Amino acid sequence: MDLPFALDLALAVQAFVTLLVIMDPLGNVPVFLALTATDTAARRRRTARHAMTAAAVIVYVFAFFGTQILASLSIGLPALQAGGGVVLFLTALEMLKGDILVPSAAEGVNVAVVPLGVPLLAGPGAISAAMVFMSGSETGPLDVGRQLTVALAIAAVLLVVYLTMRYAELLERLLKDNGIHLVTRVMGMLLIAISIELVATAVQAYVAGASALP
Template sequence: MDPPGIVPIYLALTGTMDQRQRSRAALQATCLSLGVITLFALLGQQIISYLHIDLAALQGAGGLLLLLVALQLLTGKADDPNEAATSNIALVPLGTPLLAGPGAIVAVILFVKQAESNVDYLWIALAIVVIHVSIFLVMRFSGFLVKILRRGGIEVLTRIAGVLLAAIAVQLIADAVMGYVAVFESSAGASVW
């Protein structure tokens, strides 16, 4: 999770909103992310085991979803008021998969799996809360950039955010493919021996 890194995407997605709506979107996105990350911290391993999902599949799905959002930012469809009225950007894509994305979900599952004592679980819980408070504060007080950049600057920032988001999406998809390649190579190597 990257509090400063979310600012350009947050501003691009909320550029047409007033300050009150942006603050509400920041709070909703943070709460959703906190809920998703907490859920996966508590039950993540059981969820992916029950559904027979590989972590690589989770990364690939998140990458595809982010790629769709990136295309909307690049083509200007994120600025269309008719599009914005039909969905809540605070939930998708801000809350998930940008904040509570595949990387954060996989990381929290792995950290919980490696925890050896109650103190380790306490540190993980504290880290989850601190990062979410940081994310909320960064998004909440990024509004001063809107005053500086104005409408034209937000449009440029939207396109840049779209390119960056597309790169993140492609990286997630590539990581998922490489994860499957590694599994395939290890199973092929095991079958040869």
């Protein structure tokens, strides 16, 4: 039986790679281990699940409803792309610096929610990227198939993030600090390219819109 919609493989790969680079699960391994240094193995696994859940809620809410909020403020897709590109560029610069800073846990708040879930995983970069992928085009919103494609890509990234935290100790032993720093810097370079592409696309849209005016 044919499905009433089709998944977009190219869009899925693009969304998956972009969000994976932004969330940088390997780069967050030292942070996760530092924040859960006194926890048992069982508690670390629970923290990993809760952090993934918190990130999922935030990313999905903004992915599906963020553009509607912006639309109510008369903010169009090019502005969203340009803003998202700038945020991603700043995130990439932090990744290229390679400094691993462990944020302080908020008093009375589960570290799985703050700072792991938000803002380390579901930060401004991930939220902006999810909104851009889910926002469709100037000709109209994404169809059901493409919305499902983006949603599945987000789910795949969150699964990778969870597995990375779940096996953080093993990954740290295998990669060591130098390996983690190297991967983070490479992802930072990729993210810079992605951010520039977003800004360039937004500029092209603005130029095309201006040239279409009488």
